[in-house]
Amino acid sequence: MSNPDEKRTSFIPPNFIEKGKILNGTFDIRNAIEAIIFALLIGVPVVHLPFSLTTRIIILCMTALPAAMVSLIGIGGESITAFLMNALRFLKNRRVVYRSDTMPEPKKKRQKQPGTKEAKKPAKRERRKKKANQGSSEDSPPFAGAGQQDDAPPTKEAPQQDLSGSPSSTPSGKTKRKKKREPKVREHRSFDTSTRRGIRRQAREDIRQLAYEQKCAKIAKRREERAEKEKLRAKKKQAAQDARLAARQAKAARKAEARKARETQDDKAVQKSASKSRQTASQSSGRKKKRKLQTIEDYLPIEKIAHGVIYTTDGRYVKILEVEPINFLLRSAREQMGIIYSFISYLKISPVKLQIKMISKRADINQHLEKSRQELENETDPRCRELQEDYLKFVRNLSSREAVSRRFFLVMEYEPFNANRKVTEREILESLETTAQTAKTFLYQCGNEVTEHENPDEFTTDVLYTLLNRSLCATHPLQERIASVLARYAKENRADEDIRISEFLSPETLDFRHSSYVLINGVYHSYLYVPSSGYKSRVVPGWLSLLVNAGEGIDVDFYLHRQPKDKIQQRLGQQIRINRSKIKDASDTNTDYDDLDSAIRSGYFLKQGLANNEDFYYMSLLITVTASTLEELQWRVQEMKKLLISQDMDLRTCYFLQEQGFLSTLPLASLDKKLYQLSRRNVLTSGAASCYPFVSYSICDDNGILFGVNKHNNSLVIADIFDSRQYKNANVAILGCSGAGKTFTMQLFATRMRRKNIKVFIIAPLKGHEFYRACKNIGGEFIQISPASRNCINIMEIRKTDNSVNELLDGPSMDNSALAGKIQKLHIFFSLLIPDMTHEERQLLDEALIKTYAKKGITHKNESLIDPAHPDRYKPMPILEDVYDILMESDDTKRMAHILNRLVHGSASSFNQETNVDLTNKYTVLDISELTGDLLTVGMFTVLDYVWDIAKENRTEEKAIFVDEVWQLIGASSNRLAAEFVLEIAKIIRGYGGSAVFATQDLNDFFALDDGKYGKGIINNCKSKIVLNMEEEEAQRVKQILHLSETELLNITHFQRGNGLISTNSNNITVEFKASALEKELITTDRQELLEILERHRQKAAG
DSSP states (O other), X not given: OOOTTSOOOEEOOOOOSOSSEETTTTEEHHHHHHHHHHHHHHHHXXXXXXXXXXXXXXHHHHTHHHHHHHHXXXXXXXXXXXXXXXXXXXXXXXXXXXXXXXXXXXXXXXXOXXXXXXXXXOHHHHHHHHHHHHHHHOOOOTTTTTTSOTXXXXXXXXXXXXXXXXXOOSOHHHHHHHHHXXXXXXXXXXXXXXXXXXXXXXXXXXXXXXXXXXXXXXXXXXXXXXXXXXXXXXXXXXXXHHXXXXXXXXXXXXXXXXXXXXXXXXXXXXXHHHHHHHHHHHHHHHHHHHXXXXXXXHHSSEEEEETTEEEETTSOEEEEEEEEOOOGXXXXXXXXXXXXXXXXXXXXXXXXXXXXXXXXXXXXXXHHHHHHHHHHHHOXXXXXXXXXXXXXXXXXXXHHHTOEEEEEEEEEEOOOSOTTSOOXXXXXXXXXXXXXXXXXXXXHHHTOEEOOOSOHHHHHHHHHHHHHOTTTTTTSOHHHHHHHHHHHHXXXXXXXXXXXXXXXXXXXXXXXXXXXXXXXXXXXXXXXXXXXXXXXXXXXXXXXXXHHTSOTTEEEEEEEEEOOHHHHHHHHHHHXXXXXXXXXXXXXXXXXXXXXXHHHHHHHHHXXXXXXXXXXXXXXXXXXXXXXXXXXXXXXXXXXXXXXXXTTOOOEEOTXXXXXXXXXXXXXXXXXXXXXXXXXXXXXXXXXXXXOOOOOOOOBOTXXXXXXXXXXXXXXXXXXXXXXXXXXXXXXXXXXOTTSSHHHHHHHHHHHHHHTTOEEEEEESSOGGGXXXXXXXXXXXXXXXXXXXXXXXXXXXXXXXXXXXXXXXXXXXXXXXXXXXXXXXXXXXHHHHSTTOOHHHHHHHHHHHHHHHHHTTOOSSGGGGBOSSOTTSBOOOOOHHHHHHHHHTSGGGHHHHHHHHHHHTSTTGGGSSOOOOOOOSSEEEEEOXXXXXXXXXXXXXXXXXHHHHHHTSOTTSOEEEEEXXXXXXXXXXXXXXXXXXXHHHHHHGGGGTEEEEEEESOHHHHTTGGGGHHHHHHHHTOSEEEEOOOOHHHHHHHHXXXXXXXXXXXXXXXXXXXXXXXXXXXXXXXXXXXXXXXXXXHHOOOHHHHHHHHHHHHHHHHO
């Protein structure tokens, strides 16, 4: 029987249906033909060399053989001719594309200044030009030699002149070219016509002269026609320019009219508009090709963004969804398989083309830092300001070294059900919205949530802007870019309607002049792909996490293209029959036998999967590596290749295909055909689902509390636990064994809350002195409650609370009896003091308490609490001695009085006085560690009751109550009443704007009372849990309660000090808690670090 926690592997077969292959798909036919051609081209001339046979064989082995081998293998998965064609195409198209507002000015020809070297031309060239000008200025008829003697030879240096009689103005070079086309100037010779011979010669001469004249006339006519054509061409060119300008204006007018028409008529046929857009796109592309300088706005294939949909220039409609990832690797094997099965269900009904994009970059914590700066400005305590400044430096340093943020996107394209049917734009948008809702439903079953955005257009634009402007998006967000474009249009007096969406997205420059990378706004981008043969055949679920968590500057694009099942099944059957016929001719010892056998098995695997209702996909994997310098880029590319080689995979650079890689990685669900052919790998639905990519969960809220760094993906862990939209409550449970760093974690959490101006109360029943150093150094209030202390909290006091804020929100409060509520809490107090109290004694105690307050003039009517002499205050309250006196009056209550006597006249008489502590400080530590035995529980309840009264005053103010070693109140040493009181605080503190942080190190006592009812209640009411290092036994119990996996259990038992697991929102992450040098100095409890601090203080004092 298989182990349910054992991970299952998925099979990714090699490409089975391949055309143009020989030797069982080992080599391409094209490569083999090229190898033969290259071998013949080199070999035939070598064979005919006049050398010996041995020499010719050596030359062949050194030339023809390597050329044939290289041709047969190819370069980068392509044939040599294809590689060279890519190189030539790259050389032809290599260029820098600029944004319209950063377009460089065309270079002007420099005017040569007189007296400079440039102005001085060589004498020879001057003489030639002068001679040519003199020759062309001579005025001679075309038949200059007509009246000369017949025996005179024709001259070769006759002046050049147009047949029309005007001097030629063409340059000397053009004159030479025209000379060749003109007939030689000849003289008309005369002969003696008195003889027959002379007559014949004269007749021939006249015929020749007539032919010469006709030829010159034709030349003159052609020149005139050419001049007319030149004039006509110039007119046509001017007319074309005017027409182009008019077309632009008409297009702008049409756009404005169409925009108005779309607002009122949504039922306009989309196919007609699509064909028009294609026609306009083709015309504009034709115009663009003629332009020497193309702008990025024209280059990007984005026409507009509306209704959260990208309208591309080729007539497609694309929608982008942002998906929140989960921590897939920390789930149990059974949970992982459940997620994979849910993802399989989605793939079966997903669009035919699917692009999943992951972007990783240095964490943008500018908003967090800006919020911290505002908190620093609002801080008045100089000691806390020092802590704030130290925190800002620490976060900047941490984010520059370790912080990485990741975002995941699902990109889908509209696919018409019937290509012949006309559809409206509204139908397209509704179809895309339905597809998005389906994805949201099925991904929710996987544990992922699709992020909802208030403005989908702004979200889509921001995604593209972030992708195209990596270096600027952090310092100049999208809103600033929009404002700058609008300001430029206003300055140029241009209408806002003319603004294209690509003007907001475009980077300043796109540099396509390099074969292995693209330079975008000074950031280096290198595009790589996993070739068809570069995948592992056996993979575990979530194997893409290797690439997703690779580090900063690594983007992953995963494409899935579902193929028609009927065609694939037919081709599969044909290929299987071909391979079976081949294997009959191969012997068992033949090297091809194993390959053929493996191919047949893969074919049957695919065929069986298709028969079992699986789909056939082609998947492609592109990786984008970014860096700020070329050296860093090259290092990252090499590291990525090493990483994949370590996993038996291959990774290749898109040499001469970087521009295609750039366009393919845009979130437009459009993979370049060339890259598709190089990278596609056939896979069934189960194999495609094993590539589940949403595997890198992170917590990084803008206005949160920094915990540390995620150990799995190096992202910063910043949680805003008071954000009710993300967290059901702000409660936190901290669990860990002794020495695991529980006190350190509590204080780190508390000091950072104080830094955010959150009111903090810390109840420390054990080792309270460890909280003293931090409390005093940040301006807090340290209150020690002990028999030897003068500080006292009067448990009998009915405290006057400020309910003005609550009354403004809710109206006048209900007139509930304050005395009745106080007596209920006093029953809890006395039950902790007297655990064996009987029901009769409880009744007698109740009567005694009412009588005690009555002696002070306090009844169940709240008006009796007000002091007539001071209407703004309550009357003086009784103390424990007043109760003691009442109890001593009756024999039935004397036992309770004797037990109470210890707090009245005994060693703990410090409890018997009026309240003399002040809890108005923003950071208050209540140290009750000096109380021992049953007094510790009593004192802990007294302190918690007081803090709870203060916390309920203003529910709009954020506050946090830290209760260390909470097992004292809910464990075996306590009782149900006290445990119920603590559990009630955990349940309702959210309604008062507060957070309860419970910490414990003894889980056996934590779950001891009523079979762990109250311990489990506390855990269940804490949305966030922090689990530090634990022993095996306690870790097993936590595993059952929090439903942890074996991997998480192993991590818990092996955590080093300062590491922990945070469980929140159904996701778990392992964290390394980070503290600045100042914070560590204030809160550390490590003995070695304390010695170092002591030594520094001594050196400072001595200095």
